[in-house]
Amino acid sequence: MTTRQEWIRYLGLGGLVLVCLGLLGLAAWQLVQLERQMRIGASENMIWVFGQAQIEALNLALTLSDEAAAQQIQTRFDVLLSRLTLLEEGPQRRFLEDAGVSETLADWRSGLLALDPAQGADMAALRAHVTALVAALRGKASLVMSHEWQIQAERLDRLGHLHRLALVSVLGAALAGLGLAAILIDRERRLMRGRLDRLRAEKLAGDLERERETSENHRRFADLIAHQLRTPLAVIDSAMHRLTRRGGPVSPELVSEKAAVSREAVARLVKLTDTALMMSRLERDGVLPHLGAHDLHDLAAAVIDDLMVAQGRNPSRIRPPAQAAPMVALCDPALTGEILSNLLRNALLYSPLDCRVDVEVSQSQTHIVCRIEDRGRGMSPEEIARAFDRFHRGSGHETLPGSGLGLTLARHLARMQGGDVNLTQRAGGGLTAALYLPREVSA
Amino acid sequence: MNLRHRIARTALIAALLLSSVPAAAENVLLTLTGAVTDGRVELTRADFDAMDWHEFATSTSVTDHQPEFRGVLMRDILAHAGAEGSQVRAAALNDYVVDIPIEDFYQFDVLAALYMDGVPLTPRDKGPVWIVYPRDDHGVLADIRYDMRWVWQLVALHVQ
Numbered sequence: 054m055t056t057r058q059e060w061i062r063y064l065g066l067g068g069l070v071l072v073c074l075g076l077l078g079l080a081a082w083q084l085v086q087l088e089r090q091m092r093i094g095a096s097e098n099m100i101w102v103f104g105q106a107q108i109e110a111l112n113l114a115l116t117l118s119d120e121a122a123a124q125q126i127q128t129r130f131d132v133l134l135s136r137l138t139l140l141e142e143g144p145q146r147r148f149l150e151d152a153g154v155s156e157t158l159a160d161w162r163s164g165l166l167a168l169d170p171a172q173g174a175d176m177a178a179l180r181a182h183v184t185a186l187v188a189a190l191r192g193k194a195s196l197v198m199s200h201e202w203q204i205q206a207e208r209l210d211r212l213g214h215l216h217r218l219a220l221v222s223v224l225g226a227a228l229a230g231l232g233l234a235a236i237l238i239d240r241e242r243r244l245m246r247g248r249l250d251r252l253r254a255e256k257l258a259g260d261l262e263r264e265r266e267t268s269e270n271h272r273r274f275a276d277l278i279a280h281q282l283r284t285p286l287a288v289i290d291s292a293m294h295r296l297t298r299r300g301g302p303v304s305p306e307l308v309s310e311k312a313a314v315s316r317e318a319v320a321r322l323v324k325l326t327d328t329a330l331m332m333s334r335l336e337r338d339g340v341l342p343h344l345g346a347h348d349l350h351d352l353a354a355a356v357i358d359d360l361m362v363a364q365g366r367n368p369s370r371i372r373p374p375a376q377a378a379p380m381v382a383l384c385d386p387a388l389t390g391e392i393l394s395n396l397l398r399n400a401l402l403y404s405p406l407d408c409r410v411d412v413e414v415s416q417s418q419t420h421i422v423c424r425i426e427d428r429g430r431g432m433s434p435e436e437i438a439r440a441f442d443r444f445h446r447g448s449g450h451e452t453l454p455g456s457g458l459g460l461t462l463a464r465h466l467a468r469m470q471g472g473d474v475n476l477t478q479r480a481g482g483g484l485t486a487a488l489y490l491p492r493e494v495s496a
Numbered sequence: 497m498n499l500r501h502r503i504a505r506t507a508l509i510a511a512l513l514l515s516s517v518p519a520a521a522e523n524v525l526l527t528l529t530g531a532v533t534d535g536r537v538e539l540t541r542a543d544f545d546a547m548d549w550h551e552f553a554t555s556t557s558v559t560d561h562q563p564e565f566r567g568v569l570m571r572d573i574l575a576h577a578g579a580e581g582s583q584v585r586a587a588a589l590n591d592y593v594v595d596i597p598i599e600d601f602y603q604f605d606v607l608a609a610l611y612m613d614g615v616p617l618t619p620r621d622k623g624p625v626w627i628v629y630p631r632d633d634h635g636v637l638a639d640i641r642y643d644m645r646w647v648w649q650l651v652a653l654h655v656q
Contacts (some may be wrong), residue, residue, distance in 0.1 A: 092639065109590065131619035132590045135649065138621055143560030 066236055073229035080222035087215045090208065099148050103197040106136040107190045114187055117180045126170055133183075137162040152200035154193040161186050274329070274458075281325050285318035292318075331391070332458055335465060342385035342470050346493040349380045349389075349414045349421050356393040357412065360401075370401070374414045374423075382421035382490035384470045389490065392463045392474065396425045396486040399459060404429030404483065420472065420489045428483040437476045463488075525624045526573070526608070530585075530655035533578035547572050550607060554631045557643045565628045567609035570601040574655070581655040586627065589619055589649035596627075596645045598655075604637065605630050608650070622648030 113129040139145060140158055149155040164182055168174040292311035296303055334340050357371050382389075400410045404427040411426040432440065441460050464474040472490040479485045523540040544567075551566040574584075583597050600606055607628040610617055617623030626648040631637045 098640075105590065128589060128619065132649065134620045135590070135622060139558060142558055144558060 062236075066233070069229050069233045069236070073226050073233060076222045076226035076229065080219045080226065083215050083219035083222065087212060087219065090212055090215070099145065099201050100198050102139065102145060103190070103194060106133070106140060107187070107194060109133040109136045110183060110187045110190055114180070114183045117176065117183060123170065130165075130170055130179075134162070134165060137165065148200070149197070152193075152196050154196050157189065157193075161189065274332075278325065278329055282322065285321045285325075288318040289315045328458055328462065332462060335462070340388075340469070342388055344383050344385055344470065346381050347384055347386050347389070349382050349384075349423050349490065350374055350376060352384075352386055352389050353393055353412055353414060353423055356390050356397060359390075360394060360397055370406075370408075370410060371397070372409055372411045374412050380414045380416050380421045381493040382472075383493040384472070384490045388466045388470060389488075392466050392488055393423065393425075395459045395463045396474070396488065400425050400427035400429075400484070400486065403427065408483075416492060419492060421492055423488045423490075424485055425487075426479050426483060426485045428479075428481075431478050431482055431484050432476065434478075437478075440476055441474075525610075526650065527652045528573075528577040528579065528655060529652065531579060531581040532655050537577040539573065539576070543576070544568055544610065547576060550605065551611075552605070552607070552630055552633075554628065554633075556628075556631065556646065562632070563612045564614065565607055565609040565626070566611040566614075567607045567625070567628070570606040570608050570627065573608055573653075574598065574601065577655075579655040583656050585654040585656065586645075586647040586650055587652040587654070588647050589651055592647060592649070594644055594647060596647075600629075600645065604634060617648075619649060625650040 109129070109132050113126075113133045116126050116129045137158060140149060141162065146155060149158065165186070168179040168182055170176070170179065292315045296308065296311055331340070353374055357373055361371070397410070397412070404410065408428040410428075411424075413424045413426070415422050415424070441464050460474070460476075467474045467488055467490070470490060472488065474486065474488050477485045477487070523542070524538045525541060525544065526539040528537040528539070529535065547568040549566060550569055551564060553562045553564045555562045579598070581598060583595050585593060585595050587593050607630075609626045609628045610624065612622070612626070617626055627646055627650055629637050629642055629646060631642070636642070
């Protein structure tokens with residue numbers, strides 16, 4: 054989306070917010086107006102006020118015709134006068150002016166004042182005046198009534214108008230709010246989609262990277278295998294060549310020597326193939342450990358025997374573990390044998406021929422530990438840290454036979470059984486490889 | 497208007513008319529009946545003069561400007577008469593009758609005004625006594641329910 058479009062969207066959003074708030078403010082203002090206009094003023098009660106004047110005029114007329122006591126006549130006279138006075142005061146006078154009955158009332162009042170009984174006025178004249186006043190008031194009462202209702206109806210109209218305006222404002226605000234909500238939901242949806250796309254892209258990139266790594270590993274593995282296959286094949290080829298060379302008979306000693314060399318080369322080929330197969334199966338998660346209780350002394354001794362027989366090495370070079378209390382671990386004997394054989398071959402390969410390799414089995418609270426100590430040149434902590442990486446070859450050992458997979462495989466197999474393999478520098482030179490396996494906890 | 501109301505009103509007016517017969521009655525401005533000392537208390541101008549006078553200006557619902565009212569506080573009158581009750585039924589010369597909660601007189605400085613703008617109130621205007629609320633000091637008082645309690649030409653109070 055271009056910046057211009059983005060700006061237009063923001064402006065639209067802001068506009069909608071303004072419209073929404075503006076309409077709500079307008080509605081609030083209209084409601085306040087409505088509330089103010091809904092008060093009832095006493096001055097609006099003109100039907101009552103005018104009616105009271107009428108009644109007092111009648112009362113005085115009645116008192117006069119009854120020839121009541123002077124005091125009583127005076128009281129009724131005063132009250133009627135107060136009523137006419139009230140009608141001449143501010144709000145009442147304006148109302149009557151609007152209704153068109155005002156000017157005549159002033160005349161009636163001054164006429165009444167001129168006939169004050171307290172001043173000894175003529176009672177007959179007063180009676181006549183009051184009688185005429187009663188008739189006049191009656192004639193105007195309906196005007197007052199209709200004017201009052203006119204005013205009330207107009208007021209209700211105004212209230213209704215304000216009410217409708219407030220309603221329209223609120224509805225408008227609701228519409229704007231809906232629009233706002235729609236835009237925000239749409240925006241949220243876009244954001245969510247964008248986020249999902251990004252996550253998917255990241256996952257794809259990760260998959261691709263992993264695939265690349267795997268493919269690179271396979272390539273290096275194939276190179277290594279090919280390279281490792283070459284050497285024993287070359288040895289066999291050379292032996293065969295020697296035996297079949299023309300020029301004299303071949304002595305039985307030479308045959309047996311070349312056979313031994315060839316067999317060792319074949320054993321290495323087989324070993325290499327086994328390792329490759331094992332790695333391949335592990336990568337497919339095709340290997341499941343068959344855990345059982347096994348004494349690590351026995352397993353270590355069997356591995357040492359096999360190694361000596363297979364390679365025809367000097368048995369005295371390896372010092373087997375001293376037979377003490379049984380050290381029973383919960384492990385798979387075949388996998389454990391593979392690990393121990395791996396570690397032992399490393400120890401033999403990477404230390405001088407005349408140096409001893411010690412194998413020792415001990416136990417901790419939770420684990421059985423088998424340590425294999427050589428007296429080679431050892432490894433630096435940095436080398437140890439990289440030793441378990443796939444295809445990593447120890448520095449300076451590139452020419453020695455090996456796949457760069459042995460330690461990786463050993464650690465992987467140990468961890469499959471709930472154990473581990475690690476390397477430490479041996480005090481006094483050389484390297485200690487330790488295999489940890491969980492102890493068998495017998496019931 | 498219910499029956500009780502009507503009887504009370506008739507009784508009040510009868511009391512008023514009876515009390516206005518003696519010559520001394522001219523001086524009586526306000527008569528209190530009901531739950532007051534000895535059931536009846538008559539206030540003359542001298543009684544009013546003996547009390548504390550107050551004054552304030554306020555707008556009213558029937559005048560344009562804000563007249564200055566002077567008189568005594570309604571609660572002082574009730575205290576003077578030893579009134580014990582929750583409301584008074586106020587009656588006027590013009591037969592106007594309205595019930596006022598006594599609480600009003602303690603909540604607001606309600607005046608029994610005898611003067612407006614320095615001129616004594618007379619029965620020909622809104623006298624002798626006009627109940628005036630301090631309408632401009634309290635927003636709630638600008639309401640028809642309080643405007644109804646502004647009794648002018650007040651002559652009698654029945655304490656209940």
